Amino acid sequence: MWLYSFKRILLGILIIVVSVSLLYTMIHLVPGDPVKTVLGPRASPELQARIHEKMGLNDPLPVQVLNFLGNAATGDLGVDVFKNKPVSTIVFEQLHHTVFLVLAGIGWAMLLGIPLGCFSAIYRNSLADRITGVISVSCIAIPTFVVAIYSVLLFAVTLRWLPAIGAGDGETVRSYLIHLVLPAFSVGLGWVGYLARLVRASMLEVMGETHVRTARAFGLTERTIIFKYVLRLAILPTITLLGMGIGILISSAVFTEIVFSRPGIGRLIFDAVTSRNYPVVMGSVLVTTVLFVASTTAADLLNGLVDPRIHHRGHE
Amino acid sequence: MREPSPATPHHATWRAVWNSLKRVLREPLGAFGFFLVVLVIFSAAGADWLAPYEANKIDIRAKLQPPSGAHWLGTDQLGRDIFSRVLVGGQIALKVSLVSIGAALLIGLSLGLVAGFGPRWLDNLLMLFFDSVRSFPTVMFALAVVTLFGPSLTTVMIVVIVTQIPIYGRMVRSQTLALRNAEFILAERAIGAGFIRIVTMHLLPNVVGPLLILASMDIPFVITIEAGLSFLGMGVRPPTPSWGTILNDGYSYIYNTAWPVIAGGLPIIITTLGFTFLGESLRDVFDPKLRREM
Amino acid sequence: MNPSNVLEIKGLSVEFSTERGRLPALRNVDLAVPAGAIVGVVGESGCGKSTMIHSIVRLLSPNGRVVSGSIHFEGSDLLGMTEPEMRSIRGDRISMVSQDPMISLNPVLSIGTQMVDIQYREKLDKSRKRARAVTMLQRVGIPDAAERLDDYPHQFSGGMRQRIAIAMALQAEPSLLIADEPTTALDATLEVQIIHRLQELQQSMGCSILFISHHLGVIAELCDLVVVMYGGEVVENGTVRDIFHRPMHPYTQKLIECDPARMVEITRVQPTIPGEVPDLARLPAGCIFSGRCHLAFGKCHDQPPALAGQDGGHRARCHLTDPGPGT
Numbered sequence: 063m064w065l066y067s068f069k070r071i072l073l074g075i076l077i078i079v080v081s082v083s084l085l086y087t088m089i090h091l092v093p094g095d096p097v098k099t100v101l102g103p104r105a106s107p108e109l110q111a112r113i114h115e116k117m118g119l120n121d122p123l124p125v126q127v128l129n130f131l132g133n134a135a136t137g138d139l140g141v142d143v144f145k146n147k148p149v150s151t152i153v154f155e156q157l158h159h160t161v162f163l164v165l166a167g168i169g170w171a172m173l174l175g176i177p178l179g180c181f182s183a184i185y186r187n188s189l190a191d192r193i194t195g196v197i198s199v200s201c202i203a204i205p206t207f208v209v210a211i212y213s214v215l216l217f218a219v220t221l222r223w224l225p226a227i228g229a230g231d232g233e234t235v236r237s238y239l240i241h242l243v244l245p246a247f248s249v250g251l252g253w254v255g256y257l258a259r260l261v262r263a264s265m266l267e268v269m270g271e272t273h274v275r276t277a278r279a280f281g282l283t284e285r286t287i288i289f290k291y292v293l294r295l296a297i298l299p300t301i302t303l304l305g306m307g308i309g310i311l312i313s314s315a316v317f318t319e320i321v322f323s324r325p326g327i328g329r330l331i332f333d334a335v336t337s338r339n340y341p342v343v344m345g346s347v348l349v350t351t352v353l354f355v356a357s358t359t360a361a362d363l364l365n366g367l368v369d370p371r372i373h374h375r376g377h378e
Numbered sequence: 379m380r381e382p383s384p385a386t387p388h389h390a391t392w393r394a395v396w397n398s399l400k401r402v403l404r405e406p407l408g409a410f411g412f413f414l415v416v417l418v419i420f421s422a423a424g425a426d427w428l429a430p431y432e433a434n435k436i437d438i439r440a441k442l443q444p445p446s447g448a449h450w451l452g453t454d455q456l457g458r459d460i461f462s463r464v465l466v467g468g469q470i471a472l473k474v475s476l477v478s479i480g481a482a483l484l485i486g487l488s489l490g491l492v493a494g495f496g497p498r499w500l501d502n503l504l505m506l507f508f509d510s511v512r513s514f515p516t517v518m519f520a521l522a523v524v525t526l527f528g529p530s531l532t533t534v535m536i537v538v539i540v541t542q543i544p545i546y547g548r549m550v551r552s553q554t555l556a557l558r559n560a561e562f563i564l565a566e567r568a569i570g571a572g573f574i575r576i577v578t579m580h581l582l583p584n585v586v587g588p589l590l591i592l593a594s595m596d597i598p599f600v601i602t603i604e605a606g607l608s609f610l611g612m613g614v615r616p617p618t619p620s621w622g623t624i625l626n627d628g629y630s631y632i633y634n635t636a637w638p639v640i641a642g643g644l645p646i647i648i649t650t651l652g653f654t655f656l657g658e659s660l661r662d663v664f665d666p667k668l669r670r671e672m
Numbered sequence: 673m674n675p676s677n678v679l680e681i682k683g684l685s686v687e688f689s690t691e692r693g694r695l696p697a698l699r700n701v702d703l704a705v706p707a708g709a710i711v712g713v714v715g716e717s718g719c720g721k722s723t724m725i726h727s728i729v730r731l732l733s734p735n736g737r738v739v740s741g742s743i744h745f746e747g748s749d750l751l752g753m754t755e756p757e758m759r760s761i762r763g764d765r766i767s768m769v770s771q772d773p774m775i776s777l778n779p780v781l782s783i784g785t786q787m788v789d790i791q792y793r794e795k796l797d798k799s800r801k802r803a804r805a806v807t808m809l810q811r812v813g814i815p816d817a818a819e820r821l822d823d824y825p826h827q828f829s830g831g832m833r834q835r836i837a838i839a840m841a842l843q844a845e846p847s848l849l850i851a852d853e854p855t856t857a858l859d860a861t862l863e864v865q866i867i868h869r870l871q872e873l874q875q876s877m878g879c880s881i882l883f884i885s886h887h888l889g890v891i892a893e894l895c896d897l898v899v900v901m902y903g904g905e906v907v908e909n910g911t912v913r914d915i916f917h918r919p920m921h922p923y924t925q926k927l928i929e930c931d932p933a934r935m936v937e938i939t940r941v942q943p944t945i946p947g948e949v950p951d952l953a954r955l956p957a958g959c960i961f962s963g964r965c966h967l968a969f970g971k972c973h974d975q976p977p978a979l980a981g982q983d984g985g986h987r988a989r990c991h992l993t994d995p996g997p998g999t
Contacts, residue, residue, distance in 0.1 A: 272775040
C-alpha cells in the first residue's frame with residue numbers, strides 16, 4: 063500500500079511538472095513578446111527592459127522553466143506586473159470561492175443523485191426507473207452554461223427569487239449562501255445524472271454477485287442487504303468518478319463563474335487569458351493542475367482505504 | 379448475456395444497418411432522438427435558403443424585438459434576425475463537429491493501432507497521454523490554446539481534436555489488444571500476413587461500428603465545446619453567428635428581453651438531447667457491451 | 673408428505689425465460705431428505721443442481737419461474753409462503769454454503785460483521801453475538817478465531833473461507849443445510865478435512881444435509897442417499913450402496929466408470945462420456961440421455977421413460993430397467 067501510494071503521488075507530481083513546463087514553453091515559443099502585448103506597442107524600451115528583467119525573461123528558456131517550477135515549489139508563483147502583487151496572493155484570494163462552489167455543487171448532486179440511482183436499481187425497469195433514466199441522460203447532455211443562463215432567466219429575472227450576480231455583499235454568511243444557490247445548482251445538475259446512472263449500474267452489478275445471494279440465503283432483510291451489503295460496494299466507483307470528475311467540475315466552474323460574475327479561479331484565469339496576463343495564467347493554471355492531480359490521486363488512495371481488496375493488493 | 383467475441387468480424391451490410399435502424403426507431407427515445415437529429419441536420423443543411431434574412435444584416439431600428447410574423451424568434455441588440463442566426467449557427471456547429479470529430483477519429487485510430495501493436499513502452503506512454511488529456515479540465519486546455527493562438531474557429535477545432543482523440547484511441551487499442559493474440563491472427567501471421575492485411579481485413583470491420591457509435595455520442599459534447607467557447611468569446615469571432623455567441627449577446631440584455639437567450643439555448647438543448655438519445659439507442663442496439671467500456 | 677422427511681420435493685418444474693425462448697431447466701423433479709440424513713445430488717454442470725437448490729430457498733434469478741410441483745419443508749409448503757415467511761426460514765431453518773468461497777462472502781465487510789448480522793433474529797447484545805461467532809469459528813477449525821473476527825474475507829485462504837461459510841451456515845443450527853459443491857474450489861487435502869469437519873458437525877447438531885457435488889468420491893464418503901441428475905431430470909435415486917454397487921441407469925454407470933478415483937488402469941487420457949449435455953432449448957422426444965447412451969434402442973428415441981423401481985427405494989428412469997406397463 064505504501065509503495066503504491068508513493069508511486070501514485072510521484073506520478074501526480076510528474077504530470078504537474080510536465081504539463082506546466084509544456085505550457086510555459088509553449089507560451090514563450092509563440093511569436094510576439096509577451097511584455098509587448100502586455101504593455102502595448104508604445105511602451106518605452108526602458109520600461110520593457112525593466113519588466114523583462116523582473117519576469118526573468120532574459121534567461122534561457124529551460125532555466126526559466128526550472129526557475130518557475132522551483133519557485134512554485136516554495137510557494138512563489140511570480141509577480142503580476144499589472145497590479146504589482148504576488149500571483150500566489152491573487153490566486154489564493156480567489157481559490158476558496160471556487161472550492162465552495164464546487165463542493166456545494168457536488169454536494170447537492172450527491173444528495174440527490176445517489177439515492178436516485180439506488181431507487182432506480184431497486185425498482186429496475188419500472189416506469190419510475192425509465193423516467194429517472196431519461197432525466198439523468200438529459201441532465202448530463204445539457205451544458206452547464208445553458209443551465210446557468212436558463213436558471214438566471216427563470217429564478218432571477220422572471221421569478222426574482224434569487225440573486226443572479228456576484229458572491230454576496232461579503233459581510234454576512236447568509237448573503238454568501240444565497241448567492242451560491244443558483245451557481246451550485248448549475249454546477250451540480252449534470253452530476254445528478256452522472257451519479258444516478260453510475261450508482262444504478264454499479265448497484266445492479268453488485269446485486270448480481272454471489273455474496274448478495276448468500277446474504278439473501280441468510281434471510282437478511284432487503285433493507286440490510288441494499289444499504290449495508292450492496293451500497294457499500296456499489297458506492298466505490300463513485301469515489302473514482304468524483305476524483306476524475308474534478309476536471310469537468312473545474313470546467314463548469316469557469317462557465318458558472320462567468321455567467322454569474324462570481325469571483326473565483328475560473329474567472330481569474332479567464333480574465334488573465336483575455337488580458338494576456340501571462341504570470342497570472344501560469345500561476346492559476348499551476349494551482350488548478352495541482353488541485354486536479356491532488357484530487358485524482360486522493361480518490362485513488364481513498365478507494366484503496368475504503369475497499370479492503372485494493373488495500374490487500376498493495377500488500378502483495 | 380453472452381458477449382460477442384471480438385475475434386469474429388461482423389460484416390455490416392446495408393440490410394443489417396436498416397434493421398438496426400428500425401429497432402432504434404421502435405424505441406420511443408430512439409425515435410425522438412432520431413427526429414430531433416434529422417430536424418437539426420435539415421435545418422443546418424438548408425440554412426441558406428431556409429433563413430428569411432441574411433444572418434448578419436443589421437437593422438438597428440428593429441432591435442430586441444419579440445417574436446413576430448416577420449422575425450420568428452425576434453431580433454437581437456443590433457436588430458439581426460435571430461431565427462436566421464440560429465440556422466446559420468447550427469451549420470457552423472455541425473461543420474465543426476464533423477470536421478474535428480473526423481480528424482480526432484482518424485488520429486485516434488492510428489494512435490490506438492500504434493498502442494495496440496507497438497512496443498510496451500510506447501503503449502504505456504500513449505495511455506498516459508490519453509488518461510491525462512481525458513481527465514484534464516477541457517476549459518483549462520482551451521484557455522491555454524486560446525492564449526497561444528487567439529480565438530478562432532481553428533482554435534475550437536484544435537481543442538476538440540486533441541481532447542477527443544483519447545476516446546477513439548482507447549477503443550481501438552483495446553480491440554487491437556484483444557485481436558492481437560487471437561488464434562486466427564497468430565495463424566495468419568504465421569503464414570506471413572502483413573500488418574496492413576490484418577488491420578484492413580480483421581481490425582477495421584470490428585472497430586468501424588463502435589467507432590461510429592462513439593462518434594455519434596461525441597457530437598453533443600463537441601457542440602457543447604464549440605458553443606461554450608464561443609459563449610466565452612474564445613471561439614467563433616463576431617459577427618459570424620454561433621449558438622454560443624447568440625447566447626452571449628442575449629445574456630447581456632437578459633433583463634430587457636428573454637427571447638434571444640431562449641432562442642440561443644434551445645437549439646443547443648435540442649441538439650445535445652437529440653444526439654444523446656439517438657446515440658444511446660444506437661449503442662444499445664448495436665453493441666451493448668460498449669456500455670460498460672465507457 | 674412423509675413426516676420423517678425434512679424436505680420433500682414433488683414434481684418440481686422450473687423454466688427460465690431467455691432470449692432463446694423458455695428453457696425448461698428442471699422437469700418433474702422428485703427428491704426427499706429424511707431427518708438427520710445426508711443426501712447427495714450428483715450430476716455434470718448444467719444438470720439443474722443449482723436451479724434446484726435456488727428453487728428450495730426461492731432465490732431463483734428474476735427470469736426463472738416454478739411452473740409446477742411442490743416443495744415441502746418440515747410439513748409446510750415453501751412455494752406457497754409469503755416472502756416474509758420465507759425469509760424467516762432462510763438462514764434460520766434452512767441455510768446454504770455455496771460453491772466458491774472466494775465470492776460468497778461480502779468483500780467489504782469483516783467476517784465478524786457478517787456473522788453478527790446474520791444473528792439479527794437473536795435478542796442478544798453485540799458482544800454476545802460476537803462471542804457466539806467466535807465459538808462457531810472455533811468449531812469449524814479457524815485458529816485464533818477471536819483475533820481474526822475483524823479480518824476481511826480476502827485475508828483468509830480459500831479453505832479457511834469455506835470453513836467460515838460453513839460456520840455461518842450452521843450458526844443458527846438449521847434443520848437443513850444445503851451445501852452447493854462446497855469443496856469444488858479446494859484442493860484434495862482440504863476437501864477431505866472439510867468433509868470430515870462437516871460430518872462431525874452434522875452428527876453433533878443432528879441436522880440434515882443436501883449435498884451437491886459432481887465428485888463421486890466425496891458423495892460416497894459422506895452421503896446416505898444419492899440422487900443422480902441429468903439434463904434437468906432425476907435419472908436415478910437410491911442409497912449409496914444402490915448407486916455405487918448396482919447402478920441401474922446407463923448414465924450413472926458411465927459416471928462411475930469415468931470417476932478418476934475408481935480407475936484401475938493408468939491411462940493417459942481421463943475417460944469421459946462421449947457427446948454433450950442436451951440443449952435445453954431442443955430436448956429430445958424420448959429419453960433425455962438417449963443421444964449419448966450406448967445402449968439406446970428404438971423406444972428410447974421417442975418415448976420418455978418414467979422413474980420406476982421400488983417405491984421410496986432404488987429407482988431409475990430407463991426403459992431397460994423398466995419394461996413399462998404394456999409389456
